[in-house]
Amino acid sequence: MPQTETDSPEFLTKLRNGDRAAFGQLVKTHHNMLLATARSMLSPADAEEAVQDAWIAAHRAIGKFEGRSQLRTWLTRIVINQARMMLRKSGREIQFDPTDQQDALAYRFRDDGHWQQPPQQWELGGPDALLTREELRRCMEKHLARMPDNQRLVLELRDLQGMEFDAICNMLDVSASNVRVLLHRARARLFELVDHFQETGEC
Amino acid sequence: MLKCKHAVEKADALVDGTPLGRTERLALYFHLLICHHCRRYLRQLRALLGVLPRQQDALDDGRTRAILDKLDPPQQH
Numbered sequence: 001m002p003q004t005e006t007d008s009p010e011f012l013t014k015l016r017n018g019d020r021a022a023f024g025q026l027v028k029t030h031h032n033m034l035l036a037t038a039r040s041m042l043s044p045a046d047a048e049e050a051v052q053d054a055w056i057a058a059h060r061a062i063g064k065f066e067g068r069s070q071l072r073t074w075l076t077r078i079v080i081n082q083a084r085m086m087l088r089k090s091g092r093e094i095q096f097d098p099t100d101q102q103d104a105l106a107y108r109f110r111d112d113g114h115w116q117q118p119p120q121q122w123e124l125g126g127p128d129a130l131l132t133r134e135e136l137r138r139c140m141e142k143h144l145a146r147m148p149d150n151q152r153l154v155l156e157l158r159d160l161q162g163m164e165f166d167a168i169c170n171m172l173d174v175s176a177s178n179v180r181v182l183l184h185r186a187r188a189r190l191f192e193l194v195d196h197f198q199e200t201g202e203c
Numbered sequence: 204m205l206k207c208k209h210a211v212e213k214a215d216a217l218v219d220g221t222p223l224g225r226t227e228r229l230a231l232y233f234h235l236l237i238c239h240h241c242r243r244y245l246r247q248l249r250a251l252l253g254v255l256p257r258q259q260d261a262l263d264d265g266r267t268r269a270i271l272d273k274l275d276p277p278q279q280h
Contacts, residue, residue: 028262031262031270032260032261036258055274056273059275060275109208114207118240119240122250124247124250144256159252160257160258165219191244194251
């Protein structure tokens with residue numbers, strides 16, 4: 001995970017001393033990323049509320065932040081706890097046991113484990129490169145919204161935000177093997193969708 | 204011999220930089236050497252993960268202020 005300027009010792013001292021401008025800088029830098037994390041667990045409106053509440057909690061606790069983890073990890077953990085509390089209030093929770101979910105690519109292998117339907121050749125270069133097309137981007141966003149919450153959250157933390165596996169396992173209280181399976185399923189879904197788009201031009 | 208299905212599962216370790224055991228690593232590299240479908244899978248998966256829609260913009264000043272305004276007032280001692 002890249003270090004951000006909000007992790008320098010001078011900045012941390014200001015934060016701990018209640019410097020409002022420093023806390024504003026923290027909000028500015030991290031808010032949208034934290035909102036993306038909350039949105040992978042909650043509706044957009046609930047996500048806004050969860051992150052606002054997380055800022056209030058972080059502001060109260062910042063004096064005790066010991067700097068053993070990065071601020072971003074610390075803040076993400078607060079947001080996830082806040083979001084889980086909101087889910088519990090409405091009688092829901094996110095399960096991190098992946099056993100009941102299918103691998104989106106499983107049907108493309110023969111019984112002997114070799115490809116039956118191998119991947120299409122994607123147009124990766126050129127002015128009309130597949131992955132830069134606006135329709136594909138919209139299609140991915142649609143699929144991300146429909147993905148099971150547990151897969152989307154793990155994908156968000158690892159592949160979109162670049163968090164370390166250890167940090168993810170700790171903040172979700174999930175085993176490394178479950179995180180890896182969920183991440184694999186999420187990636188397989190996206191791969192399948194792009195491959196389908198390459199073949200048919202449709203979402 | 205490593206099957207494609209398992210190579211695709213293990214490809215995540217290459218993407219993530221997760222250390223593999225020596226035998227596993229050799230089996231995977233050997234498989235990729237001879238299987239162009241799995242090579243294509245790995246190459247395209249990497250490209251795909253590189254373009255996922257990330258949310259890393261800074262928050263604008265107005266919305267930052269709105270959040271700060273809802274925090275507890277500073278403690279007076």
